[in-house]
Amino acid sequence: MQRLLSLFVLFAALFCFAGSSSAAKAPQLKEMGGQKIETTFYTVVIPTGWSMPTPIQTAPNNGVTALFASMSQSPAISISVMQAPATAKQIGEMTLANMEKGGITHTPLEEKDGLQHSILSGKGKGSIWFGENNGIVSVTIITGDNIDKADEFFSVFEPKMDGLFPKKAQ
Numbered sequence: 001m002q003r004l005l006s007l008f009v010l011f012a013a014l015f016c017f018a019g020s021s022s023a024a025k026a027p028q029l030k031e032m033g034g035q036k037i038e039t040t041f042y043t044v045v046i047p048t049g050w051s052m053p054t055p056i057q058t059a060p061n062n063g064v065t066a067l068f069a070s071m072s073q074s075p076a077i078s079i080s081v082m083q084a085p086a087t088a089k090q091i092g093e094m095t096l097a098n099m100e101k102g103g104i105t106h107t108p109l110e111e112k113d114g115l116q117h118s119i120l121s122g123k124g125k126g127s128i129w130f131g132e133n134n135g136i137v138s139v140t141i142i143t144g145d146n147i148d149k150a151d152e153f154f155s156v157f158e159p160k161m162d163g164l165f166p167k168k169a170q
Contacts, residue, residue, distance in 0.1 A: 030051055031049070031051060032046045033046055034046065037052070037066065040062070040160070041064065041161060041164060042158060042159050042160055042164075044068075044157045046156075047152050047156055049071050050069065050153060052068055053076075059080060059082050060082060062082060063080065063081055063082025063083070066078070070144075070150075074143075075126070075142050075143060076142070076144055077150055077153060078141040078143075080140075081138040083135055083136055084135070084136075084137045085135065087132055088115060088131050091130050091132075092130040093109060096109060102124075103122055103123040105121045105122035106120050106121065114131075114163055115129050115131045115163070115165075115166060117130075119170070120143070125144070126144060126147050129141075132163060132164070133161045134161075136161065136164065138164040138165060140165055142169050150169035151168050154168055
């Protein structure tokens, strides 16, 4: 179980922060507003002014990871979901401990809107959410200088399961 959770945490963190270190290295974004993205866990019609820098990736244990980005490249939203024998709080504690090793500081993990939540600062500025529902866990990472702009994304985001995803950036 520990190895599985460590891989999940690493995959979520790397996927989100790998391309967000500088605008010079950022991928070319293609406007994808109006396109419908559907997974086992959610559906979203991408808002105008948003893109997906990479296609949805499959993850271990029937999981998926997707990266959505504003055309201004701030904010970016990484959503990872998979089956795991852990709680949102356990995933959160492990993820935040690993992020600390990479120079990312954070507020204490707290329950908010039925999920576990923390604000990120230091090398990675943003917000991170951890959810769970019946053996399914999720990590939603929102990064960038204007994370409140992510609210427009979440306004059209439709979860297929309760308890996994935030309804807003903060």
